Amino acid sequence: MAMEMMEYVADRFSCTSLWIEETDDARSVERELDEWKVKETIDWYELKAELPKSKEIDIATQFSDLVREWKEETWSFSSVKRRVIHSAYLKIIGMGPVAIPLLLKELRSQPDHWFHALEAITRQDPAPAGANMKEIAQAWIDWGEKRGYRHSR
């Protein structure tokens, strides 16, 4: 988190010098105000409440950009194998577990070959043997609902 968070906080508080310390039992953020050159401690918990929302938006934007790129550049391929080695698809897999609810939401709203990514991230395979594409999609949607992924609805 360090780099992203540092950049975010520096931008958020308009400062150039910033320290974030995180230990097992204490977290603090200090900034040096450019104008007055004084140090100030920021309430970590206030900041933390702000950060996840911002990061969530970043992740959703990053995901939708990659989905758009992947669809635009591979929609015409009939080969699934050819589609899932596209760089945008691999980047979605690289996003890891944060992409799961977004993939499930995508699978429900605009179905496509997201099974490979879900399988790669979760290392699970809820589809019954011999299932076709529609059945595999449904199996993953059911899998998400059972696990309470809110975004899958």
Next chain:
Amino acid sequence: VVIDIPDEWRQRIPKLFPQFVEGANFEFASPVDPNYNCLSWALSYNDKYLEDYKGAYWPWKGVPDDTVDGWATVCELHGFFVCDGEHFEPGFEKIAIFEDAEGVSHACRQDKNSLWKSKLGGWGPDIDHADLKILEDGYGTVGRILKRPRPDWNL
């Protein structure tokens, strides 16, 4: 018959196929459907996704699923044989297999009225189109043409 084609498909198709003019050189022929691909539709299946991959169907062990030769072999196993031209021949059904820099890219078949029938992508709609040239922007060039006597069930 009005075919429901989602807006996203109506927007993305002309970007890859700028020669497409709906109503002039192509028509949508089916809604989007994920359960078959272009090779399936060329062979008149709409319930099997022909690829050696999870959720798909490829019983032809040893036949590559990503080359023109492999697809042509599958067509031959369905009674097709290699021929020279794409021109319409009454009494025969033809399949055109396309290839691009990455390998085999598309297949489509000619119906009894000389129109070509294509399934676009794995999850896209079917279209009927007047010639093969309009596919070249997205699918490259024709690598093989095959034909077979038109079966009674596919008049």
